[in-house]
Every structure is written in C-alpha cells, then in structure tokens.
Amino acid sequence: MSQLAANLRIALLTILALCCVVVPDGTASAQTTTKPSPYRITxxxxxxxxxxxxxxxxxxxxxxxxxxxxxGVMGARATGRGGGPPNRFSPVVANNSVDADDNGHFSITLPSPGAWTLTANARGYASGAYEQHQEYSSSIVLTPEAPTYDLVFHLSPEASITGIVLDEAGEPVRNAQVALHIVPAPLPDGSQPQVGGVRGFTQTDDRGIYEFANLLPEDNFRITVQARPWYAATAQQGRGNNVTDTSSTLDPSLDVTYPLLWFPGVDDPTQAETITVHAGETYQADFHLTPIPSIHLRILTPASVDANGRAIPAFPVFERIIPGGGGNFGGGGLMPIVNMNQPGGQMEVSGLSPGTYQVRVQSQNGGPPRSAVVEITSGSVRTLDMSAISSSTANVTILLDGLPDSGPGENSIQVSLTDTETGQQFFPTNGPMNNFAGPANQRRRPGSPPPDRPAPRRGRVIEVPPGQYEVSLFAGRANAYLTAITAQSADVHGRHVTVRAGDSTLTLHVAAGLATLTGNVSLHDKPTVGATVLLVPASLGDPGSFASIGQDQSNTDGSFDIAGITPGQYILIAIDHGWQINWSDPSTLRRYLTQGTPVDLTSSEKLKQKIEAQTP
Structure with missing residues (x-):
C-alpha cells in the first residue's frame, strides 16, 4: 500500500469515529447514554x-x-402499604436522600414506580412520615401514567417532657429510672386499649434531671419513676460478698427504699395523670420521693445437686409487674438487690417496695423453670417456697388445633395473654409455637402410614396471675386465624378466658386462609389522600366474635390495603382526614356505619372495593 493510500485510510477512519460521537441517534452513542428516571417526588x-x-x-x-x-392476625391495627411507622417492616430504602433548600423545597428522583414512604427529619422537629397520624401514614404512589407527585409535607415541631426528681431533703436523685408509657387512643368501637407499650426509658443525671425528646404532638403519655436512696442499707450490702443474715441488725433508718410512683406522685396507676403533648411544647413533670421501710422476702428454692452431690445454688430473678407497661413484666423494672445467701437453699431479697413481682428460678437439672407471682404489701415479711408455687400462679398450657403439620420454623405462631384489668401482656416461657402433632422425631413424613396412636401434642406454657385475659394470636407466615377456644379448668367467652390458680389448658382452634381487602377512596370523584379507612365486623359487640376492626390510611392515589382479615361479614367506611375523631363515644361509629358499604370476605379471598369518603 502506498503512503498516500495509507494516509487516506487513516483520515477516513477518523471522520467515521467523529460521526459516531456527534450523531445523536448513532449506535455508539445509544450504547453509552443512560436515560434519566422519570419518577420524582417534589x-x-x-x-x-x-x-x-x-x-x-x-x-x-x-x-x-x-x-x-x-x-385478623393480631387483633390489632392493620398497616397496609401506607400504614405503619417508617422502617417498621424494613422497607427498601432508596439511595437518594436529599436535603431541602432554604425555602423548604426539595426534589427526589426515584429509580422505579411503586408506593414510596417519605420520611423527614429536621432539627427541632419530630421525625415523621408524610401525612403520619398515630401509627399510619400515606405512601406516594408513582406509576408510568403518573410518574411525578408534588406535595406539601407538614412537619410538627417536636414536643418534649422533662422534669427533676428530688428526694425528701430536696436534693436531686441521680440514676433514677424514668419510664414513658404510651396511652393509646380509643379504638373506633369506643373501647380503650389497655396495652400501649413503653415509649422509652431514661435516667436522671447528677442534677436529678431527665428528658424525653422528639415526641410526636397530640400523643398521650404517663410517667413512672423508681429509685433507691443512695444511703439505703440494701444498696451498701449489695456491694459486698458472702453477706450473712443481718436483717435483725439493720438500722431501720437505713433499711428503706422509694416506692414506684406515677406522675404527679401517686402509687395508684388509676390516679396517674395522662399527659398530652402539643407541637413545640415542653411539659414539666417533677417528682418528689419520700422513703418508706424496705420490704424483705425470704425465698426457698428447690434443692438441686450436681454429679458429685454438691448443692447447686439457684438465684431467683425478680421483675416487677407494672400495670399497663406493655411488656411481659412492665418493660423492665428495677431489679431488687439480693443481699443474702443462706445455707439450705434459702435466700433473702430486700429493698422491695409494695407491688406485684414475678419471681423465676431456672431449674439446675434441665427441668422447666419455676415461677411465682407474688403481691407484696407494705410492712409484710413473708417466705416464698418455690417448690409449692401452684397455689399462687396460673400455669396455662396452650395447644393449637387446625393447621397442617410443617417443618421447623414454618407456621411459627406466637400467642399472648393480656390482662383485661391491668393491660399486662404475657408470653409463653418456652418460645413460640409450632403446630406439630408431637415431638420433632415423631412427625410423619409425607406418604408414610399414620402411627398406631397419635403422638401427644406439644404445648407452650404461659404463667400468669389468676384473672381474666384476652387471647391474641400472632400468626406470622402461618396465615392463620382463631375460630374457637376450648378450655380445661378455665372459663371461655370468645377471646376472653378466666383462669384460676393451678394448671389449665387452652386449645386454640385455628384455620388458614386470611383475607385481604384493597381498594380506592375518592371524594367528589377525586382520589383522597390521608383518609381513615375502617373495616368493621358486622358482629362488633358480640363477645363470642373473633373478628376485629381493620384499619388503614389512604395513599396519594386513594389506595388502601388491609391484610390479615378473619373471613366474615364487615362494613367498610372511609372518613376524609378522620384522625381527630373522638371515638370514646360508641355512637360516633354507628353514625358512620349507616353510610358504609357491606363486604363479605371468604377464606383466602382478595377483594378490591371502591368507596366514597364521608366527611368528619
């Protein structure tokens, strides 16, 4: 090839390369250009x-x-697509968070269509989701037909509760444990939930000051405080080792403690003040503590020996039952100090104030733990024999009936008993339930012949004080709901059971096939965002009914999604921004039900229903 021909070839290749770069529709350009996503929230x-x-x-x-x-699973509030606080169910978080500008304006580009939850955080404001009301919020729904959405996000200035805890001399009490209890709003049927849970714990600093910040406005709370005098004899003895019996030699002026108090300083939870915080408000809740004589409890633990015949000490675990605490034993109260270990398996606990306690001793020989519920009154000195606890505790064995057998971990179901008087919630001491017909090594393989006689069913034990309880079933992936409850040595009325001291058995009859209801809410032929959606059982008020009220909040396209519904007949209603309605009067709900839409849901049905919103 001549030099001229070679130069012409190079020039031609250079021109072709430049054309590929500058031609908008060229193949090379199309392979390297990424089209921007059209989905945006502004x-x-x-x-x-x-x-x-x-x-x-x-x-x-x-x-x-x-x-x-x-x-239908929990007997509580639903959470659908828009329902539930941010990140409660670990949603997929887009990697494109943004900060608003000086005028509060923002624009977020999203990678795909879908129902997007948008949360906001700012200094001095309570963190929250778009259109959040109590446990619910509205998702921003983007589709190929409607890829963008423009909104106004109302963020509330944070509320807080602070206070100072002082002793009898007016001096600050440091390291006092303060708990913030949530008081749930009345349910739409006018009933008041007993269990609200604990919003958080904190301790006082060296000035006796505590604070709960970043509170959502319009929420209701109650506060408890518990502490011990710094000079108390039990606090000093608890620091020693091999403490001997000194109960008879303690200086009475030092053998003291502080009672558990509810704000504004009462020991009766029914007299506690409910605090409602408002946007931007700081509520002051102070406590003045006065010592009372410490209560002593001697505990006789079951005798256990090791392989060499030596006695094995068993240390009891104490937890205080706080009415309305929302946990197994009030959400983690202060642990009393065990300041004595006497020979013969006898122990003494002091520093106790009046109240109800759960005492648990783990068996040292692999057997089930022993547990007792003891009510301690002022000035009492008593002995608790953990070998004879059946007289003070109801040991409720829970059995399941109705679901097919499954592998380990599948169909795992959690059951709880909630005290209808105090709101205390109790769970099995030996873990969640699996609906096995018997022990794991006795489960029948598919296609194998049935055994000569059925294997005993595996149960779970819940230890509670005698009384009345509501049964709740957390079905997880089991897709199960309650159909009936039968009992031995207990009384049953629908979801409510009354148990006495001693042993009893509850058989929960369950079925698979929860229903789902989705749909859209409109007002004047336009989608309604933030509407309260209620699915009310036609059997509401029937004590034998196992159905409960379903609830959700409509999204930006008016959509709602209520899952986990017990099959049955319901009335569907939607109320435009109905979150400020006072449901304490049951007649309020009846007024909306007269304009509701009847819905009949069968097992495993997925029904879609349009509905017109009512005005509050």
Missing part, C-alpha cells in the same frame, strides 16, 4: 403550626412493604 416542607418553611430538612424515600401483618 414539594415543600413546612411547619405544621405556622406554615413557615423548614430549612435543610432531610428527606428519605423508602419503597413501602405491603406484607405487614393485619388485624
């Missing part, structure tokens, strides 16, 4: 109190999870 973040822009607010989108458990 808007402005403003203060809910005065409408002023919230500067530099941080916003995080997350793809809402539609698999949350519903009311």
């Amino acid at each position: 808007g402005t973040v403003v203060s809910s109190t005065d409408g002023s822009p919230v500067r530099h607010c941080h916003l995080t989108p997350s793809l809402a999870n539609a698999t949350a458990p519903g009311p």
Whole structure:
C-alpha cells in the first residue's frame, strides 16, 4: 500500500469515529447514554403550626412493604402499604436522600414506580412520615401514567417532657429510672386499649434531671419513676460478698427504699395523670420521693445437686409487674438487690417496695423453670417456697388445633395473654409455637402410614396471675386465624378466658386462609389522600366474635390495603382526614356505619372495593 493510500485510510477512519460521537441517534452513542428516571417526588416542607418553611430538612424515600401483618392476625391495627411507622417492616430504602433548600423545597428522583414512604427529619422537629397520624401514614404512589407527585409535607415541631426528681431533703436523685408509657387512643368501637407499650426509658443525671425528646404532638403519655436512696442499707450490702443474715441488725433508718410512683406522685396507676403533648411544647413533670421501710422476702428454692452431690445454688430473678407497661413484666423494672445467701437453699431479697413481682428460678437439672407471682404489701415479711408455687400462679398450657403439620420454623405462631384489668401482656416461657402433632422425631413424613396412636401434642406454657385475659394470636407466615377456644379448668367467652390458680389448658382452634381487602377512596370523584379507612365486623359487640376492626390510611392515589382479615361479614367506611375523631363515644361509629358499604370476605379471598369518603 502506498503512503498516500495509507494516509487516506487513516483520515477516513477518523471522520467515521467523529460521526459516531456527534450523531445523536448513532449506535455508539445509544450504547453509552443512560436515560434519566422519570419518577420524582417534589414539594415543600413546612411547619405544621405556622406554615413557615423548614430549612435543610432531610428527606428519605423508602419503597413501602405491603406484607405487614393485619388485624385478623393480631387483633390489632392493620398497616397496609401506607400504614405503619417508617422502617417498621424494613422497607427498601432508596439511595437518594436529599436535603431541602432554604425555602423548604426539595426534589427526589426515584429509580422505579411503586408506593414510596417519605420520611423527614429536621432539627427541632419530630421525625415523621408524610401525612403520619398515630401509627399510619400515606405512601406516594408513582406509576408510568403518573410518574411525578408534588406535595406539601407538614412537619410538627417536636414536643418534649422533662422534669427533676428530688428526694425528701430536696436534693436531686441521680440514676433514677424514668419510664414513658404510651396511652393509646380509643379504638373506633369506643373501647380503650389497655396495652400501649413503653415509649422509652431514661435516667436522671447528677442534677436529678431527665428528658424525653422528639415526641410526636397530640400523643398521650404517663410517667413512672423508681429509685433507691443512695444511703439505703440494701444498696451498701449489695456491694459486698458472702453477706450473712443481718436483717435483725439493720438500722431501720437505713433499711428503706422509694416506692414506684406515677406522675404527679401517686402509687395508684388509676390516679396517674395522662399527659398530652402539643407541637413545640415542653411539659414539666417533677417528682418528689419520700422513703418508706424496705420490704424483705425470704425465698426457698428447690434443692438441686450436681454429679458429685454438691448443692447447686439457684438465684431467683425478680421483675416487677407494672400495670399497663406493655411488656411481659412492665418493660423492665428495677431489679431488687439480693443481699443474702443462706445455707439450705434459702435466700433473702430486700429493698422491695409494695407491688406485684414475678419471681423465676431456672431449674439446675434441665427441668422447666419455676415461677411465682407474688403481691407484696407494705410492712409484710413473708417466705416464698418455690417448690409449692401452684397455689399462687396460673400455669396455662396452650395447644393449637387446625393447621397442617410443617417443618421447623414454618407456621411459627406466637400467642399472648393480656390482662383485661391491668393491660399486662404475657408470653409463653418456652418460645413460640409450632403446630406439630408431637415431638420433632415423631412427625410423619409425607406418604408414610399414620402411627398406631397419635403422638401427644406439644404445648407452650404461659404463667400468669389468676384473672381474666384476652387471647391474641400472632400468626406470622402461618396465615392463620382463631375460630374457637376450648378450655380445661378455665372459663371461655370468645377471646376472653378466666383462669384460676393451678394448671389449665387452652386449645386454640385455628384455620388458614386470611383475607385481604384493597381498594380506592375518592371524594367528589377525586382520589383522597390521608383518609381513615375502617373495616368493621358486622358482629362488633358480640363477645363470642373473633373478628376485629381493620384499619388503614389512604395513599396519594386513594389506595388502601388491609391484610390479615378473619373471613366474615364487615362494613367498610372511609372518613376524609378522620384522625381527630373522638371515638370514646360508641355512637360516633354507628353514625358512620349507616353510610358504609357491606363486604363479605371468604377464606383466602382478595377483594378490591371502591368507596366514597364521608366527611368528619
């Protein structure tokens, strides 16, 4: 090839390469250009109190999870696509959080369509989701037909509760444990839930001051405080080793403790003050503690020996039962100090104040733990024999009937008993339930012949004080719901059971096939965002009914999703921004039901229903 021909070839290749770069529709260009996503959420973040822009607010989108458990499973509130606090069910979080500008404006580009939950955080404001009300919020629904959505995000200035804890001399009490209990709002049927849970714990600092910050406005709370005098004899003895019996030699002025108090300083939870916090408000809740004589409890633990015949000490675990605490034993009260270990398996616990305690001793020989519920009154000195606890505790064995057998971990079901008087919630001491017909090594393989006689069913034991309880079933992936409860040595009325001291058995009859209801809410032929959606059982008020009220909040396209519904007949209603309704009067719900839509849900049915919103 001549030099001229070679130069012409190089020039031609150079021109072709330049054409590939500059031609908009060229093949090479198309392979290297990424088309921007059309899905965006834009808007402005403003203060809910005065409408002023919230500067530099941080916003995080997350793809809402539609698999949350519903009311038919738990007998509680549903959470659908838009329902539930942010990140409760670990949604997919987009990696494109943004900060609003000086005027509160923001724009977020999202990678895909879907129902997006948008949360906001800003200094001095309570963190929350878009249109959040109590446990519910509205998702922003983006589709190929509607890829963008512009909104106004109302963020509330944070509320807080603070206070100082002082002793009898007016001096600050440091390291006092303060608990913030949630008081749930009345349910739509007018009933008041007993269990609200604990919002959080904190301790006083060296100035005796405590604080609960970042509280959502309009929520209701109650506060408890418990502490011990720094000079108390039990506190000093608890630091020693091999303490001997000194109960008879203790200085009475040092053998003292502080009672558990509810704000504003009462020991009766029914007299506690309910605190409602408002946007931007700081509520002051102070306590003054006065010591009382410490109560002593001697405990006789079951005798256990090791392989060499030596006695094995068994140390009891104490937890205080706080009415309405929302946990197994009040959400983690202070542990009393065990300040004595006497020979012969006898121990003494001091530093106790009046109240109800759960005492548990783990068996040292592999047997089941022993547990007792003891009511301690002022001035009492008593002995608790853990070998004879049946007289003070109801040992309730829970059995399941109705689900097919499955492998380990599948169809795992949790059962709880909730005290209808105190709201205390109790769970099995030996873990969640699996509906096995018998022990794992006796389960029948598919296709194998049945055994000569059925294997004994495996149960779970819940230890509770004698009384009346509501049975709740957390079905997980079992897709199960209650159909009936039968009992031995207990009385049953629908979900409610009355148990006495000693042993009893509850058989929970369950069925698989929870229903799902989805749909859209409109008002004047337009989608309604933030509407309260209620699915009310036609059997509401029947003590023998196992159905409960389902609830959700409509999204930006008016959609709602209530999952985990017990099959049956219901009435569906939607109320435009109905979150401020006072449901304490049962007649309020009846007024809306007269304009509701009847819905009949069968087992495993997935029904879609449009509904017109009512005005509050």
